[in-house]
Amino acid sequence: MDQIEKIRTSSATDSASSDSEILPREPVFSLSGYTNLSEALKFIASEATPEYALFVDIPLKWGQRILERLEKDDGKIFGRKYRYTWNSHERTLRLSMPSPIHEAVTSWYFQMTLTWVSNGIITLEEAKEATPSTNTPFTMPASPYQQSTKIPDVAVTPDDGQSLPSFVIEVGWTEPMTALQADMELLLCGSEGQIQMGLVVKWYLQRRTGTVRGTACLWALDAYGRLTKQQEEVYHLPTTSKWASGAQPHSRPVVAGVFGRDA
Structure with missing residues (x-):
């Protein structure tokens, strides 16, 4: 997992070197x-x-x-x-401990599902064939994370008998970004390909302005089983970011991965 170690080191260095963010x-x-x-x-x-x-x-x-x-x-x-x-x-x-910030992502997911249906990216029947959950533990089957167990902030599981979700969301406030990235490695690499994508949103408090900004990362495994990510800076709830207004997470291939389907 050299690739992930490099990402962790870079992320930790970038965060530590910024004097504009209050990092817990x-x-x-x-x-x-x-x-x-x-x-x-x-x-x-x-x-x-x-x-x-x-x-x-x-x-x-x-x-x-x-x-x-x-x-x-x-x-x-x-x-x-x-x-x-x-x-x-x-x-x-x-x-x-779940906070209002963690709980808000559940309503965001439902809003995005309605948007995807309204825009014709998925059908209403497809949306109904996936069940979101917020307090369900999932145990990984694949080495080296075999028997690792996690409760994602949001997990979306297809109603096709699959034991693990196809899509997970993690939100961080007190949690460091390195911990959230490690969670994605555990979930995607430990699930034997069942968890196809994971979204991480890490929020920070701006030291100078007292406002909140964040980083959103969409994680997936490529054809060789390596972790890849798309990253965007956000300044408020992601419903108003480019991901919520027509960019890549609104494309059929990406949204299909949320519901565990082929594009």
């Missing part, structure tokens, strides 16, 4: 000193912030067991309902 610091906690799962769970619960946290050095055998506790938690340990990403390859767990 990523809280990182190691579980390397823990040998007892119960104590590790208490540590995770005590350090998990209301917004976002990353835990590293997690024993591989604990991964799915931690997720089970997150799903079944009755409030005695965690007290909050987190969205999570368990990366079995890197042995990391990311926890985040």
Whole structure:
């Protein structure tokens, strides 16, 4: 994955070098000193912030067991309902609390679907044959991400018996862009081709003006299984960007990928 490492390094450098953006610091906690799962769970619960946290050095055998506790938690340990990403390859767990920014992307997706139908890019029947979800965990089947599990902000799954979505959306505010890019690598490369595309929208607060700007990246796998992306700068909700007014994500080949169909 040299290509992704280069993208991560470039993105991190570009973000760090800009003095016009307020970038949140990523809280990182190691579980390397823990040998007892119960104590590790208490540590995770005590350090998990209301917004976002990353835990590293997690024993591989604990991964799915931690997720089970997150799903079944009755409030005695965690007290909050987190969205999570368990990366079995890197042995990391990311926890985040959905915010209004994360929830807004759901309504944006429905607006875009109506636009695609109105413009004749897809039919109403095609739109009905895909189900969006916001709190569904998906487990990856392919190495090196086998048994990795993630809850995307939005997942669109074709109603054809496919176990994984064809299209996912991730939105970042406190999450760094490198983490969002790693999520795309996990989802697209770990899904055996079932997840065809992913959209990442990363929002930043402008230090000088106090306004919000963002970067939108549309990720896909090329014919050789390599990650590719289209990128655009946005300055408010993406419904008014060029992607929402007639550019590439409104072409039949791209929209077809959202619904898991051939162009």
